[in-house]
Amino acid sequence: MDRAWIDGQPATSDEALDAAAKLLADAVQPFVGGLRTDVAGLRAAFALAKDLGAIVDHADSATIEPFLSALRDGGAFLAAPAEMRRRADRVLVLGDEPATIGADLLTSLSTSEPDLGVRTRGSGRQIMVLGTVAGPVEGHDGVTRIDCASDDLVDVVGMVRARLAGRPIGEGPLGGTTIATIAEFVAAAGFGCIVFSPAEVGALGSEQVFGLAADLNAETRCSTLPLLGSDNAMGAALLSTWTAGFPLRLSFGRREAEHDAALYASDRQLSGAGEADCAVIVDALADGAAAAAPAVALPAIVLAADPAAAKAAQIGFAVASAGRDHDSILYDSRFGSFVGQTAQESSELPTAAAILTALAERLGGRVADAA
């Protein structure tokens, strides 16, 4: 079985590594992206990126950017899903995306009851969905749905906040009575929980939702469960933060990490509109391709669990799937942190971390120092 390719032709790993090292050494502005791998792969990718002075981003970081942006701009009340399962007596689900990206969570919440707390235990759980679909909670006891388009969510949450504060509200997507019903629902919770997708409502919308939770905590308890489209991107952002001080979308061009959520975004760099002239792309997860893989307009070194993807690249390596083919550490939003995942299959393929480390060794430290 072939494991490495140069221009679509099978090559030995050594040949491919040599070719990749040359490509990177000649590049002015490398990009290290994809990053769909485990913690070991991320560490190796960051080490390589530092050596190369590369721009770094994750393929799916667009799905977490609105969350990170709102968090760092205004702070937040954040909950762990497992605690909300035991604690929240009223859950407000905003929008349509939770029904898909949060289906497991919603199912878990709709099939359990709060069992902790005198304020919450024993009264069962009510779930109110503001959206066009209720998804997995459709028809469950205690579930109500108020029809609301995605585009109207931020306005509606704003109206609820105004209502709770006793400030006036104009004509909006939902009537005053409905707004009052929603406000009453969250205000009367023993422990309320707001479930939403930051990508669906945007950074400003996320700030609106965090603001609602903050308003409620003046008198009662409430927290939020932002659903992120990509656990893997979130894990990469966390690792990036402790490694470089910033969550992804950064450049090591001048050694010290520099962050710019627009300039260093994956799409921009890979499309050729950015400054990168060469890319290293890691796509080593078992769960298929990135959410929205952009066309790659750059010479690319691809480390992929899918051999076809590796073969299609200028230089490609077939690598093992993190979490499936080898023991891995991966971020898991159900837990709200990193978890160890044991291999389900054995694989002869090298890990992404191994290839990235071999590549860094071939380059022999910071490329700029050699120049």
Add this chain to the structure above:
Amino acid sequence: MSGVGETMVVNGVEIDDSFAEAFPMAGTAIEITAINEKWALEAARSMTGFATSVIACGCEGGIDRLLSPDETRDGRPGVRVLFFSFDAGGLEKQVTTRLGQCILTSPTSACFADFDGEETIDLGNAIRYFADGWQISKKFEGKHFWRMPVMEGEFLCEAKTGITTNGVGGGNLLLMARSTPQALAACEIAIEAMRKVPGVIMPFPGGIVRSGSKVGGKYKGMMASTNDAYCPTLKAVTRSELTPEIGSVLEIVIDGLSAEAVADAMRVGIKAVTDLGPVEGAIRIGAGNYGGNLGPHHFHLKDLLP
């Protein structure tokens, strides 16, 4: 009172070789505008009412002049008013109290700073809380305004105004005549001329004070009392400054944003009185002082002759 040396005579009016002794004051100017001149004047008169003497009123204030629409900040008719007090703190307290009671309340009014000074006192800053949280601060092009919603609409008020601590209070002329109508005629013609001088006010009613005072008195606690040396009815029984033919004395007190302005006003006043002559008006012009040891500004009449 002293310093009367050789008298000078201009157009038959005797002018004492005396001087007006004046004091530094903190002073400021503000511009009050309104929908028309009538309401600008109403507001200005209200604000400058009961501001004759700093001793009892806390400040001395008056109208400097009317402003035409092309002179004002908002293109409406306006009035420039001046206020003077002992110090910046006293000035601010009086101006802001009057601003709150007389300008904020007056229909269609707006209030702007009209003096550039390094030191400032609050205008709108001090009264903005009347708007109960609805006040709006706007800063642009180096200016700072407060907008206060009121029943009529919105009161626009500049946040601060500059002040001078080189203002002068207590410039004065004593116009002595054979009779009260003559003294009053001299004063009125002088005031009319002096009002054209920018940067000064004559804070007493109509610009004129009949009860000129000396410092202190025989009763405890009196800071000022009647100037018996110039009271015609006491000519013989007190150490009078008056000659027998003088039957009535009136005084004009002048405050100005600078000593030059006060001097200009006095000069203009003297000219008006001498032009009027002794038959219709005053026969003698004097000035009040305290011997020259109390106030740093000495406006010698002989230097101000027409």
Add this chain to the structure above:
Amino acid sequence: MLKRLSGGHVVDPATERDGVIDLYVEDGVIVDPPSDGRSADETIDCTGLVVMAGAIDIHSHIAGGHVNTARLLLPEWHRAFSSRPGETALSRVGWTTEETGLRYAQMGFTTVVEPAMAPSSALHAHLELADTPIIDKATLVVLGNDDLLLSMIRDGESENAIADYVAWTVASSRALGVKCINAGGSAAFKENVRKFEFDDVVPDYGVSSRQIVKTLQRAVTSLGIAHPLHVHCNNLGVPGASSDAIAATMRAAEGDPLHLAHIQFYGYGTEGKRRFSSRGRDLAALVNTTPEVTVDIGQVMFGQTVTISSDELRQFAGRAQASPRKSVIFDHEANGGGVVPFDYRRKSFHNALQWAIGMELFLLIEDPARVFFTTDHPNGAPFTTYPDIFALLMDRSVRQAWLEALPKAVREMTSLAEIEREYTLNEIATMTRAAPARLLGTADRGHLGAGAVADIAVYRPGADKAAMFGTAAFVLKDGEVVVRNGAVVKRTFGRALTLRPEPDKAMKARLDRYFDDKYGLSARWFEVPDGALGHNDPFKVVPCRA
């Protein structure tokens, strides 16, 4: 390879040495001088220099979920975000794991304890620690607001069962000890309780803070865990109530070891017109007469910082003073927590008095073996302020200069000006080396006797103590020179010191069921797997007491 550190003034209270002595290092440990006349392969001339064991910081929030959240929350403090000249409020702070390790090493610190690791973020904390170069590290795992412990106490379960649960938690999370943070307070806050005293009970459990602390203290003792239960008391920072809480907790030690963290935040009275006063003198006296307790200070220093705590209740209350005005409050299982930026201002009466109270405690607690050198990094101040604190403790004139810069009202509220004590080098070495090693039960460090790991800090003595302790002349880590003249010359990776109590099988099975049934989580997720950290041999196991 045999290394000799020659001619240095060795200050090593653990071995009662204080004089010019040559030290020998081989295979990463300190050895006796060779008896066979063998000469050293390498000599490091320490003539005129002060030689101490590597320093140990027992309480510094350097890794884990909340620390990383602080980084996420405050990108504007990253150097790269500021305009030139590139100084931000926290640009001197070890903001990344890499900088943390390097900056500690530069000051001669070689072991640092992350004191607040939630069981659910143990793996995350260890991942960060594994990326923190040079220094060895350890963690304390947090219990005391978790449903299971509270339920076990409520249900009257046996001390053995509770000890088994604690042992499982310590073993899974690879901790070196157990910490208890506002025992019951976070759990109560989830019930919308906003004030929680030592004898208040958590709604729904009927268990008081006192019961939780005593239960955990007994479990820690019975498991032979060397480090006493590490307690963050109730009512942190609340004038009056804080000092009541710590006094009550200290009395509840009842003769058994107990460690009380960052006690500066509990030295607050309600006297004076601002209803804020120093109870430093009383608190120090209580520590002096309660020999079974140890404390660390949590000194406040002036400037921008960020508070990071698993005391969710108090962090929630602190949101009102957040500067900048943004904060993150977590409702996690068990403790949760909060990240609240804070700016301690020298001109603020409250902040300046906080500084003075910390100093009073440092100077009035008599035994340097029972008081530890901390800022509760970054809560009271970033650890990069340590050199200044050394100078303040060792030089009365430095204190005087600081005092004179404070508001007059503060100088009237503190007895600091009258305190003449100046810490000696020996006392510094006791407080930062010998005593912390004893407190943590890590016999292989904190001293320079044969057999100790060759973690050695060599300082250039001088009148300016801040300069002396700010940049070490040499630092050896496991026998390798890693710092020379204050600059890192070699990056090594230290290990995590852990306990490995053998968890009880029945408890393990019970926890598998518990987490699955109650939370829908796998108990396995709380474990830090051996291969997770990307280094060979990432742990060093410290034995429990027999």
Add this chain to the structure above:
Amino acid sequence: MSGLTFRKKAEPEERLDLSPLVPARLAGLAAKDIAALPIGLTRRGLVVDDVFTIAGDDPAAIRFEGGSHRFDRIGEAMAAGDITVDGDVGVRLGRAMAGGTITVNGTAGDDAGSAMAGGVIAISGDAGDRLGGPFAGEMTGMKGGTITVGGHAGARAGDRMRRGVIAIAGDAAGDLGSRMIAGTIVVGGTTAATPGRLMKRGTLFLCGGVDHLAPTFLDNGPADLLILKVMADAFAEGAVGPVPFAGKMMRRLGGDTAVLGLGEIFLPI
């Protein structure tokens, strides 16, 4: 002395950090020292001389002859002096500037006037996103000064603005004046959806109308306010220039009541 001029040699392949090229940092430097200043963002380590020909000698008046969308951070933290760019500029134009004047005869990238505290930025063409806004995590955007844009502005212009004036002659993209704390924004063209979201205070003049307003803005009806005239007159005489609301009565809306609700939006009647 003649103004210091940086003449572009060729279009740069990488982004350039031109923040060293401000008056205060160039004062007293010899031409060869200026030529050696590092400005590249990649490991290549580009210096001024690689990109520009230098002429002139007065650093108080700097001119870039020829611009590029990769000329980043021009005028950063500038406190005094003049910078003129004949061409486009990249991101972060005049970030954190405190005084002086920057004139761009072209377009500007994202984050122009980010967190500026004073001075004037005049952009003849379009501006990118977050004009006069904050950087990630910063609590305030523009804190003073004036920005004028001859063309259109990108999303979230005036985000977290606290003081100063932004005048956009063309259209404004989404979420203009979001989270505004105070200050004034004037838009001559049309404004895309939901200006003023989460604004606490501040004033938006949307002279060309708006696509959609949040329901947490309430219409107070037409208002003939003195401030409109006073502002328009002051702008006309100052750096902003004539504004389209001069002499007009406008409709005044208040919001965002989701938060404090003390901001205001003026719309044409």
